Amino acid sequence: MKTELYLPVTVPLIIYFYYIWNFMKKIGLLCCLALFGSQAYAVTNAPLLSKGTSEVGVQGNLDFDYADDYLFNFNGSYGFFVEDNWEIGGKLNMSLSDNVEQYQLGAFTEYNFSTGSQWVPYVGASAQYAYGEAWNNDASGFNFQMAGGIKYFIHPQVALSAEVNYSKATDDIYANGEGKAQDDKTQILFGTRFYF
Incomplete structure (x- = not known):
């Protein structure tokens, strides 16, 4: 009886956490790309923060x-x-x-x-x-x-x-x-x- 009561709740939670996990993996990948991309940017394009600007x-x-x-x-x-x-x-x-x-x-x-x-x-x-x-x-x-x-x-x-x-x-x-x-x-x- 208790398993029938919790089954409708646990299935949506498992699906929800699955989508959150996949979303977080994508965010992590974007952060890595931004980190490595910023290093390439720094070599060629320094922000304009010098005296007189x-x-x-x-x-x-x-x-x-x-x-x-x-x-x-x-x-x-x-x-x-x-x-x-x-x-x-x-x-x-x-x-x-x-x-x-x-x-x-x-x-x-x-x-x-x-x-x-x-x-x-x-x-x-x-x-x-x-x-x-x-x-x-x-x-x-x-x-x-x-x-x-x-x-x-x-x-x-x-x-x-x-x-x-x-x-x-x-x-x-x-x-x-x-x-x-x-x-x-x-x-x-x-x-x-x-x-x-």
Whole structure:
């Protein structure tokens, strides 16, 4: 009797794990190809992170699990490499939804860790003047941000990026997912960087 009860459950689980196993083998193969492909890339195409290079970046995300049903975050930046791998510049951040508007304008610095491949990890910091309005309440102050991420160069002058950053403000300029004001925010952003 017990085997009849568990049989309908175990067969789909076995099939499910079989497909997961095959999927993971394919992912492993792709990772190996990317690793060996990056070595060939490094020999011929070094990312453009040298002194005197300029960078224009756009990043963003869209949060559908928010009090307003959505929150759109957008960051734009322009930077200049003052030394190899070290960049300083300006940035503009904004977050928008039906009841929330947040704007930040300031300066940033970023250090890139050259790896000899198209994968380049980086860390950064910024200071910005920030203004936020949420559900007819507004606040302004200074915002300080720490960031870390990785860039993947698809061309020596174009990189895709993924970043996690933490922001701390001097006032409650951010609105959390429940619509309450707070002075800090953590987010994950995806973007593209252009070098010239």
